[in-house]
Amino acid sequence: xxxxxxxxxxxxxxxxxxxxxxxxxxxxxxxxxxxxxxxxxxxxxxxxxxxxxxxxxxxxxxxxxxxxxxxxxxxxxxxxxxxxxxxxxxxxxxxxxxxxxxxxxxxxxxxxxxxxxxxxxxxxxxxxxxxxxxxxxxxxxxxxxxxxxxxxxxxxxxxxxxxxxxxxxxxxxxxx
Numbered sequence: 694x695x696x697x698x699x700x701x702x703x704x705x706x707x708x709x710x711x712x713x714x715x716x717x718x719x720x721x722x723x724x725x726x727x728x729x730x731x732x733x734x735x736x737x738x739x740x741x742x743x744x745x746x747x748x749x750x751x752x753x754x755x756x757x758x759x760x761x762x763x764x765x766x767x768x769x770x771x772x773x774x775x776x777x778x779x780x781x782x783x784x785x786x787x788x789x790x791x792x793x794x795x796x797x798x799x800x801x802x803x804x805x806x807x808x809x810x811x812x813x814x815x816x817x818x819x820x821x822x823x824x825x826x827x828x829x830x831x832x833x834x835x836x837x838x839x840x841x842x843x844x845x846x847x848x849x850x851x852x853x854x855x856x857x858x859x860x861x862x863x864x865x866x867x868x869x
Contacts, residue, residue: 729818736867737818740773740859741781748862750783750791759858762851764789766844772811782807808840821860827852 739745753760766785773779783791812820816835819825828849830836838845 729815729822729824733822734815734818737773737814737821737863738775739866740814740817740821740863741771741779743781745862745866746781746783746793748866749858750793752858752862753791756858759854760785760789760791762789762854763791763848766848768794768807770807770809772809773814773817774811775814808838808844810836810838812836821856821863823856826850827855 763785765787766789768782768784770780770782782794784794785791810831812830812835816830820827820830820836825833825835827836831838831845831849
């Protein structure tokens with residue numbers, strides 16, 4: 694048990710060092726140079742709406758390797774700021790399976806206690822298109838994060854698995 698605790702502490706220290714060094718050495722906010730075409734950004738207009746969220750949960754849960762990376766994370770809010778702001782809350786259980794509050798799971802958190810990721814639609818589109826990763830997005834303020842820092846360290850790199858699933862859902866809904 695002592696070895697596991699030491700190993701976990703070492704892993705967290707390394708992750709913290711990486712985050713601090715990445716932020717300190719040149720990860721300042723940059724002007725929008727993504728070059729995403731307007732039709733690519735428009736494909737994400739339904740991002741975080743009910744239909745997108747339901748489809749995301751279904752696809753996420755169908756991919757065991759992806760789902761496993763967010764096991765035990767709990768509830769998270771995603772907010773897209775645009776002409777009309779849209780948000781969704783998803784919860785990730787002890788196995789990493791996602792569910793939406795009100796879809797049969799038990800939801801005990803208050804809205805203010807939920808870790809929240811907020812960005813403009815254009816920045817979410819860039820993230821889903823792979824223009825930057827989750828950690829860089831938060832460190833450069835392309836994606837705003839409000840919540841426990843320990844959660845951000847533990848799941849920061851694993852959140853990169855969200856982007857390809859989110860992109861597939863946006864593409865499928867855009868083709869409808």
